[in-house]
Amino acid sequence: MKENSFLAPDVNLQELAARTKNYSGAELEGVVKSAVSFALNRQLSLDDLTKKVEEENIKVTMEDFLNALQEVIPAFGASTDDLERCRLHGMVDCGDRHKHIYQRAMLLAEQVKVSIGSPLITCLLEGTSGSGKTALAATVGIDSDFPYVKIVSAESMIGLHESTKCAQIIKIFEDAYKSPLSVIVLDDIERLLEYMPIGPRFSNLISQTLLVLLKRLPPKGKKLLVIGTTSELVFLESVGFCDTFSVTYHVPTLSTNDAKKVLQQLNVFAEEDNDAAAEALNDMPIKKLYMLIEMAAQGECGGSAEAIYSGKEKIQISHFCDCLQDVVLI
Numbered sequence: 213m214k215e216n217s218f219l220a221p222d223v224n225l226q227e228l229a230a231r232t233k234n235y236s237g238a239e240l241e242g243v244v245k246s247a248v249s250f251a252l253n254r255q256l257s258l259d260d261l262t263k264k265v266e267e268e269n270i271k272v273t274m275e276d277f278l279n280a281l282q283e284v285i286p287a288f289g290a291s292t293d294d295l296e297r298c299r300l301h302g303m304v305d306c307g308d309r310h311k312h313i314y315q316r317a318m319l320l321a322e323q324v325k326v327s328i329g330s331p332l333i334t335c336l337l338e339g340t341s342g343s344g345k346t347a348l349a350a351t352v353g354i355d356s357d358f359p360y361v362k363i364v365s366a367e368s369m370i371g372l373h374e375s376t377k378c379a380q381i382i383k384i385f386e387d388a389y390k391s392p393l394s395v396i397v398l399d400d401i402e403r404l405l406e407y408m409p410i411g412p413r414f415s416n417l418i419s420q421t422l423l424v425l426l427k428r429l430p431p432k433g434k435k436l437l438v439i440g441t442t443s444e445l446v447f448l449e450s451v452g453f454c455d456t457f458s459v460t461y462h463v464p465t466l467s468t469n470d471a472k473k474v475l476q477q478l479n480v481f482a483e484e485d486n487d488a489a490a491e492a493l494n495d496m497p498i499k500k501l502y503m504l505i506e507m508a509a510q511g512e513c514g515g516s517a518e519a520i521y522s523g524k525e526k527i528q529i530s531h532f533c534d535c536l537q538d539v540v541l542i
C-alpha cells in the first residue's frame with residue numbers, strides 16, 4: 213500500500229504494531245481490509261453511486277486503521293468490553309486503602325512481566341459483596357496493558373453442567389499459555405464453585421480444576437497473573453484456596469472519609485451537605501452507595517435525575533436520609 217501511495221502520511225506503523233498485540237496473521241489481514249473499506253466508503257457518494265471513484269484520492273488514514281481495530285477483535289486478545297462492563301460507572305477515587313490495593317496489584321503485574329523466577333503470580337481480592345473487588349481487578353487487567361486479559365465469571369456460564377464449565381475454564385487458561393503476558397480474572401470464585409451455604413455444597417470438580425490451574429506453571433517464556441475475587445473468604449479457606457494464592461488483599465467498604473471523597477467526585481450534593489451525607493453512610497460498600505445515590509437522585513416525586521446528574525440541582529439531604537433508611541433495611 214505504501215509503495216502504491218495508498219497510505220496517508222499520518223499512518224504510524226510502529227503505533228499500529230504496538231496496538232495489534234496477539235493478532236494472528238489472518239486477523240491482521242482483516243484489519244487491513246477493514247481499514248481499506250473505511251477509506252473506500254469515504255470516497256463513495258450516496259447521492260450518486262455510479263460516480264467514478266478517483267483512485268488517487270483513496271488514502272488509508274490512521275483513523276481508518278483505528279476504526280478497523282474496533283471492528284476486528286483478536287481471538288486471543290484482551291476482552292476489553294467484558295472488563296469495561298465491570299466498571300460501568302468508570303472508576304472514582306475510593307480513598308487510600310483502595311488505591312493501595314490497586315498499586316500493589318499493578319506492582320504484581322510489573323513483577324510478572326519482568327521477573328524470570330515468577331512466571332505465575334496469583335492474587336486474591338476478598339471483601340464484602342459490592343465493595344468493588346471486580347471493578348478493581350478489571351481495572352488492573354486493563355491498565356496492565358497485557359495482550360491477553362480475560363475474565364472468568366459465573367454469569368457467562370449460567371445453566372452449564374460442571375464439566376462444561378471446567379472445559380471453558382481450562383480453555384481460557386490454555387489460551388493464556390499461548391500469549392507471552394496474560395491476566396485472568398476469576399470473578400466471584402464461590403459462584404464459579406457453585407457454593408451454597410445450606411448443606412454446604414459446592415462443585416468439587418470445578419474446585420479441583422481451579423486448584424490445579426492455580427498451581428500449574430505456564431510454559432517457558434509465558435507469564436500469567438491470576439486475580440481472584442471472593443466475598444466468601446471462610447469458605448475458600450476451608451477448601452484450601454487461600455493457600456494457593458500468593459497474596460490476599462482485603463477490599464474494604466467505604467469509611468466516612470472515603471465516602472466523602474466519592475460524594476465530592478459525584479458532585480450530587482450541595483457542598484455543605486457532603487459531610488452530613490458521608491457521616492450517615494457508615495461503612496457502606498460502593499455498590500450500595502451508587503444504588504442509594506440513584507434512588508435519591510429520582511427526587512421525592514421522581515423525574516429529577518437528569519437535573520441532578522447535569523449539576524443543575526442537588527439531592528436534598530432529608531430525602532437522601534429517607535432513602536438511606538430503605539437501603540439499610542434491604
Ligand SMILES: Nc1ncnc2c1ncn2[C@@H]1O[C@H](COP(=O)(O)OP(=O)(O)OP(=O)(O)O)[C@@H](O)[C@H]1O
Pocket residue numbers: 298299300301302303304305306339340341342343344345346347348400441442443498499502
Ligand atoms: N472505584 C469505583 N468507582 C466507581 N464505581 C465503582 C468502583 N468500584 C466499584 N464500582 C461499582 O460498584 C459496583 C460493584 O462493584 P463490584 O462488582 O466490583 O463489587 P464486588 O465487590 O465485586 O461485588 P460482588 O462481590 O457482589 O461481585 C459496580 O457497579 C462497579 O461499577
